[in-house]
Amino acid sequence: MDRGEYSNHLEETIKLVNERLAKFRAKYNDDNAPYQQSCPDAMWYSLSAGGKRIRPVLLMEFCRIFGGSAEKALDSACAIEMIHTFSLIHDDLPCMDDDDYRRGKPSCHKQFGEAQALLAGDALECLAFEIIAADENVSFEQRVKLIQELSREVGVCGMIGGQIIDTCCTDEYSDERLLKMYALKTSALIEAACVMGCICAEAYDKIPFAREYACALGLAFQITDDILDITLTSEVLGKPIGSDADLGKQTYAAVHGVEAAAKKAEELTQAALDIAESFPDNEFIVYLTNDLLGRKF
Amino acid sequence: MDRGEYSNHLEETIKLVNERLAKFRAKYNDDNAPYQQSCPDAMWYSLSAGGKRIRPVLLMEFCRIFGGSAEKALDSACAIEMIHTFSLIHDDLPCMDDDDYRRGKPSCHKQFGEAQALLAGDALECLAFEIIAADENVSFEQRVKLIQELSREVGVCGMIGGQIIDTCCTDEYSDERLLKMYALKTSALIEAACVMGCICAEAYDKIPFAREYACALGLAFQITDDILDITLTSEVLGKPIGSDADLGKQTYAAVHGVEAAAKKAEELTQAALDIAESFPDNEFIVYLTNDLLGRKF
Numbered sequence: 001m002d003r004g005e006y007s008n009h010l011e012e013t014i015k016l017v018n019e020r021l022a023k024f025r026a027k028y029n030d031d032n033a034p035y036q037q038s039c040p041d042a043m044w045y046s047l048s049a050g051g052k053r054i055r056p057v058l059l060m061e062f063c064r065i066f067g068g069s070a071e072k073a074l075d076s077a078c079a080i081e082m083i084h085t086f087s088l089i090h091d092d093l094p095c096m097d098d099d100d101y102r103r104g105k106p107s108c109h110k111q112f113g114e115a116q117a118l119l120a121g122d123a124l125e126c127l128a129f130e131i132i133a134a135d136e137n138v139s140f141e142q143r144v145k146l147i148q149e150l151s152r153e154v155g156v157c158g159m160i161g162g163q164i165i166d167t168c169c170t171d172e173y174s175d176e177r178l179l180k181m182y183a184l185k186t187s188a189l190i191e192a193a194c195v196m197g198c199i200c201a202e203a204y205d206k207i208p209f210a211r212e213y214a215c216a217l218g219l220a221f222q223i224t225d226d227i228l229d230i231t232l233t234s235e236v237l238g239k240p241i242g243s244d245a246d247l248g249k250q251t252y253a254a255v256h257g258v259e260a261a262a263k264k265a266e267e268l269t270q271a272a273l274d275i276a277e278s279f280p281d282n283e284f285i286v287y288l289t290n291d292l293l294g295r296k297f
Numbered sequence: 298m299d300r301g302e303y304s305n306h307l308e309e310t311i312k313l314v315n316e317r318l319a320k321f322r323a324k325y326n327d328d329n330a331p332y333q334q335s336c337p338d339a340m341w342y343s344l345s346a347g348g349k350r351i352r353p354v355l356l357m358e359f360c361r362i363f364g365g366s367a368e369k370a371l372d373s374a375c376a377i378e379m380i381h382t383f384s385l386i387h388d389d390l391p392c393m394d395d396d397d398y399r400r401g402k403p404s405c406h407k408q409f410g411e412a413q414a415l416l417a418g419d420a421l422e423c424l425a426f427e428i429i430a431a432d433e434n435v436s437f438e439q440r441v442k443l444i445q446e447l448s449r450e451v452g453v454c455g456m457i458g459g460q461i462i463d464t465c466c467t468d469e470y471s472d473e474r475l476l477k478m479y480a481l482k483t484s485a486l487i488e489a490a491c492v493m494g495c496i497c498a499e500a501y502d503k504i505p506f507a508r509e510y511a512c513a514l515g516l517a518f519q520i521t522d523d524i525l526d527i528t529l530t531s532e533v534l535g536k537p538i539g540s541d542a543d544l545g546k547q548t549y550a551a552v553h554g555v556e557a558a559a560k561k562a563e564e565l566t567q568a569a570l571d572i573a574e575s576f577p578d579n580e581f582i583v584y585l586t587n588d589l590l591g592r593k594f
Contacts, residue, residue: 028453039453039461090419093392095411114392115464118415122387122422123457129426130448133441140437144430147444151427156325156336160420164336167412 001283009284010057017056017081020074021047024131042112042120043127046085049103054221054292055080055193058214061288062197065281066206073200075135076146079128080193083154086124087163087189089117096167125154138200145199150192158188173250179219182252186225187218213275220268221292226253227261228295269293298580306581307354314353314378317371318344321428339409339417340424343382346400351518351589352377352490355511358585359494362578363503370497372432373443376425377490380451383421384460384486386414393464422451435497442496450489455481470547476516479549483522484515503576510572517565518589523550524558525592566590 001009025047028040056077063073092099092107093114100110109117132146152158162185165177191214198206230253253261269289276285298306322344325337353374360370389396389404390411397407406414429443449455459482462474488511495503527550550558566586573582 039457043453086419090415093415095390095415116461118387118390118392119457119461119464122383122418123453125419125422126448126452126457129444130452133444133448140441144437144440147426147430147440151423151430155423155427156340156420160336160416160423164413164416167416 001287003287006284006287010288013057013060014053016070016074017053017060017077018048020078021081024078024127039116039119039123042089042108042116043085043124045111046089046102046108046120047082047124049105051081051084051103053081055084055189057288058190058193059197059200061284062194062206062210063200064197065279065285066198066201066203068197068201068203072137073197075131075137076196076200079131080150080189080196082124082128082131083150083159084189086121086128087159089121089124091163093117096163142199142202146196149195149199153188153192158184158192162186162188173255175255178250178252178255182219182222183215186222187215190214190218190221209275209278213272213279216268216272216275217289217292220265220272223252223261223265223268224293224295226251227258227265230254230258265293298584300584303581303584307585310354310357311350313367313371314350314357314374315345317375318378321375321424336413336416336420339386339405339413340382340421342408343386343399343405343417344379344421346402348378348381348400350378352381352486354585355487355490356494356497358581359491359503359507360497361494362576362582363495363498363500365494365498365500369434370494372428372434373493373497376428376443377447377486377493379421379425379428380447380456381486383418383425384456386418386421388460390414393460439496439499443493446492446496447489450485455485455489459483459485470552472549472552475547475549475552479516479519480512483519484512487511487515487518506572506575510569510576513565513569513572514586514589517562517569520549520558520562520565521590521592523548524555524562527551527555562590 025040025044059077059080060070060073064070088102089108091097092102093109099107101107105111107117108120112120128150129147132143132150135143138146154160156164162181162183165181166185191211194210194214195207198204198210229251252264256264269292272289273286276282276289279285322337322341356374356377357367357370361367385399386405388394389399390406396404398404402408404414405417409417425447426444429440429447432440435443451457453461459478459480462478463482488508491507491511492504495501495507526548549561553561566589569586570583573579573586576582
């Protein structure tokens with residue numbers, strides 16, 4: 001597989017996911033009386049705001065390399081993107097990060113109001129589980145295992161747990177606390193994606209390796225985010241690199257400096273690549289892993 | 298069954314549910330690092346704030362009358378109470394109803410702050426599905442059907458849909474719109490409770506009757522709520538009965554008057570009782586149905 005083939009496969013996978021998401025939207029428009037239309041509009045606004053679709057792509061790819069068809073993974077891929085989108089909508093709310101913009105567009109609550117944004121997030125969280133429960137391409141047992149995996153990685157011991165740590169003010173910084181927060185806030189849902197791919201393919205013996213890969217990748221991904229946060233700020237606002245540390249913003253890059261953070265992200269990416277080595281038909285995953293580290297936005 | 302036996306059975310059922318909820322809390326405390334403790338505290342605060350447990354009781358009772366054991370229904374009963382609690386926490390938030398008190402105690406966000414309340418609601422929504430997916434007392438097929446039913450009645454076509462209608466300002470009032478809002482906001486989760494009880498007992502042929510009963514009961518329940526809202530306000534604040542209508546608060550009782558609303562609630566309760574007539578071993582449900590109409594708080 002050369003880079004062109006990698007890009008094509010990536011684009012095609014994203015297209016499949018986007019088409020399936022559009023199908024769910026159409027179904028929801030049909031099912032709903034006009035009274036409730038505002039909320040599906042808000043859900044769709046955020047769902048289609050141009051994310052990188054990393055989680056659904058990983059889910060689809062893990063299913064594929066372990067022998068499952070795309071059809072078996074597609075609904076789960078949509079479900080995990082809905083969970084990711086729900087978390088972004090709630091994260092942007094005034095009582096959380098209070099962000100007016102997301103991916104260059106007004107955030108959901110700026111566009112639709114706080115109440116509708118809150119409800120759109122709530123509805124997406126629920127819809128993710130509804131979609132998996134109704135997915136007739138996989139067995140009852142697979143659906144239960146998919147929901148177990150997803151709900152665990154979303155809840156207090158997963159993504160939401162990471163947001164709890166992030167929002168609980170504390171004076172004392174520790175690497176342990178920060179890395180725990182990253183593991184939950186970012187890695188947990190990436191882990192769910194990779195593991196759910198294995199479940200869709202009924203490749204249950206591969207789950208431990210998928211977890212290990214995802215944990216390394218998730219951490220590398222978050223630390224890369226930290227670095228971009230500093231360096232992009234530097235370019236755009238003219239702030240000196242690393243100034244976020246002075247503002248008390250506790251990110252790995254802010255605390256340890258960009259250089260040390262870049263080294264850490266590289267080590268973690270290498271760890272992820274080492275595990276990916278053992279996967280069959282792994283060229284796409286290797287490209288993707290390297291790309292996520294090297295990304296510029 | 299006399300009233301004393303009814304009260305005993307009600308108390309015992311609520312005790313079973315509360316004990317199981319406490320077990321889940323203990324499990325969560327064990328599983329979590331101290332970093333995330335604030336959110337489980339907020340979840341538990343609202344879960345244990347002294348609700349009437351109507352939905353779990355209905356779920357347990359529908360399972361029982363159709364031949365299922367309490368053990369098969371208990372986790373689902375906890376799950377539906379978690380969903381109900383999540384909806385109350387988010388409903389009380391400043392961007393929604395902005396209520397400082399709930400059941401005589403500070404509401405979740407007044408006690409723990411908005412961010413933790415938002416996350417506690419998110420976590421409870423997710424935990425409900427996690428608990429059902431992990432419930433080994435019922436088959437994979439039952440778990441999938443339980444999650445399908447619950448997620449559908451929670452989402453845009455259910456409870457959340459009702460909240461969307463409630464929060465979308467509109468100038469024009471119609472009975473149709475109001476009753477649709479009630480059917481979604483209140484009846485949907487009561488419907489889920491009754492249907493999930495049937496699923497726990499594998500009494501799939503009873504589901505249509507459970508739905509019909511629940512829709513009538515849910516509507517009667519909401520209209521009774523409206524009436525109490527007016528009459529209790531009248532007693533406590535000395536406002537004249539029906540004055541909410543002047544404030545533009547569009548409830549059935551405010552629009553049609555307390556007398557007409559009471560008559561409507563009675564008709565609906567009778568409709569629910571007529572369906573309950575066909576259920577086996579139905580004395581408890583008959584008592585409960587009458588009690589919900591006649592309640593004073």
